[in-house]
Amino acid sequence: MLDKIKSNFNTQTWVLIPIAIAINLVVGQIVLTLKLPVFLDSIGTVLVAVLCGPWAGALTGALSNTIAGIALDPGWFPWWPVAAMIGYMAGRMAEWGFFKSWWKVVVTGFVIALTAVIVSTPIAVYLFGGITASGSSFITAYLLQTGQGIWQAVASTSFITEPVDKITTAMLAFAIILGLPKRTVGGYPKAANAEAEGADRNQLYIAIGVVVLLVLFAAFLLRNILGG
């Protein structure tokens, strides 16, 4: 176990983690300026998870939220277990070979999103009574008013926002790794997990199609909930 954890960390891992945390937070801020319906605040975490392994990913996620809590907005702080699990799952999926082509990356993104829903729901319920300081709490509040149970309301809310966000995150991370020179990637402990197999353009189109469908699905859900 300890050896497995240690195998995630070489000097390049330690240098990458601070940069990955900064990428998380700065990209998150840029996306906020662009007023897009996603967060994209875990691209760095997924990068570390894929290139260095699940434990390095988990550490990056946890530290990312801790440091954001100290430096930007204390509201980040309670969600560190979510960020840590996102990193861990991304790393595991990569180890299982699910970060080698576009459609597999979409699957990984979806699994990460599910993980995020599962871990964040109890935190939202126990710590905030379901209503967090995030904008999506309007949906939760509405669902609560319509008589849904608190667990169901919180989980459905994050199920509306998470998949699109995490699939986009995973795809961006994959695009970044593909764009880097082979030599730059080669120095990380688990670089082999990110080696793209048989470049196939169709996969990219399928993957983008899935994302578009999910966006439409989310929009449909939103309209039905708020309009109905």
Place this chain on the structure above:
Amino acid sequence: MALVNIQNLTYKYPLTKTPALQNINLQIEQGEFISVIGANGAGKSTLCYALAGFVPHFFKGEISGEIEVDGVASSKSTLDEWVVNVGLAFQNPFNQISGAKYTVFEEIAFGLENAGVPREQMQSRVEEAMKLTGISNLADRSPYSLSGGQQQRVALTSILVMQPKLLVLDEPTSQMDPIGTREVFSVIHNLTQSGMTVVMVEHKVEWIAHFATRVIALKDGSILTEGKPGDVLTSDVLTKNGFGVSRYTSVAREAKKQGLWKKEKLPVTLFEAAEGFNRNA
């Protein structure tokens, strides 16, 4: 016995087909100042990394032959043991800042902390090294608030403070403006005075002529020619292989064809050229 002994060194980076270094044989004596020249991809940086232990310990890849420093073979050592004896500084001063420290003083002490040097010694060693490189006045500044030349001197000091037996410098002035270049070279001048053994990759031919005791020209991963700066830097071999020469050398070479340069040896620096032409008159 030579301080550095390289025997039949051949090395290939991972994922590449042609070797970056081919059959290198090189002995370096204590106190020598060696200047390495060559085109892009000639293997200069790889040679630096090999001397500093990063080839093959950091980059992996295929290696044959042997590098010894102070009687210890690289193949029988680990990187963290190796860097105690061989210091490395390179082009980009910004990337050499550890990021783990808030002041220049702490930054320079970083290597000593890692090496487990007792606190009492640390203080005096850092102060001494800063005096040698002339940055004592920067002690309390943030490393990120400095100019490129200052940062490069901090990087040099951070390596010198570890008291290496061999100092490897990979184009330390290539990203400096003229002021930064002069700052860095004045530090190197102090080093030569103190008898430090230095291997330096550098393009500024006049500076090389001024400092180096020996010049090594690399081409396609092999040593093309080596010898005293005055001989190597003016040799026809270099010109034939596309190396640039100092403008004083090319002027004197033209002058020689027309019988205006009487001396056998061609000049490298302005001073040598002026002296040579003066004697003609």
Place this chain on the structure above:
Amino acid sequence: MHERLSFYIKRDSVIHRLNPLTKLVLVFAFIGVAFTFPWYWMSLSLFLFVLIPLAFVAKVSREYFFTATRLILPAAGFLFLMQALFQPIGEEIIFQFYFLDATRESLAFAFTIAARIIVMISAFTLLLLTTHPSELMSDLTRRGLPGQFAYVIISTLQILPQMQAKAQTIIAAQRSRGLDTESTFLKRAGSVLPLVGPLVFGSLVEVEERAIAIEARGFTSKKEKTSLHEVPDTVTDKTIRWVLIILIILSISLNLWL
């Protein structure tokens, strides 16, 4: 540009002189008690009668109030409003806002949560105002935290402002080339890559060289690390830490018992 992500205010006070670990335990004691102590007014009392006086003792009261009004109160106030209006608990409606209503119970719940958040954030603020990050990290390293953690934390705190500045430059550059943060959704989505790309690739390509630079200075050395600064740890510090730990345990037991 040289703005560092550090709240630290260099002053000479009893609080500044405390060992960093003592202050860290103090923070967790505040959080532990605020979240578990079974008395409705506990969190607010901690803030008013302990944390604020401590800020005066630490001679950082001005900075403390500045942080409070800029950071803590807006966050807590927003949370309070959300909770009061959105929590579907209670019968006795105090006031209504469209389909949302604030009841006596939801107001009480909102108050509890907001007060806890205030304690949590302001306790951290006190720690950060009186403790230099490198002092905290070198003390924790001395106590056995792997040196790499200190590297990661401090290096993140230094890289983050640099990268924020870089992002501002890139956004400004893209704006001058016609990027419009108010334009259509597709255009905004399309501008993610040109904004994020240069930032991310630039910093990832540097990793190898930076790793070489710190390895050249013995980052992976197996020797026991030493520290340039000596961080004092007195008997008073040890006593305070034990008292605080007992307080936390007491508060948790009371919570479970009642």
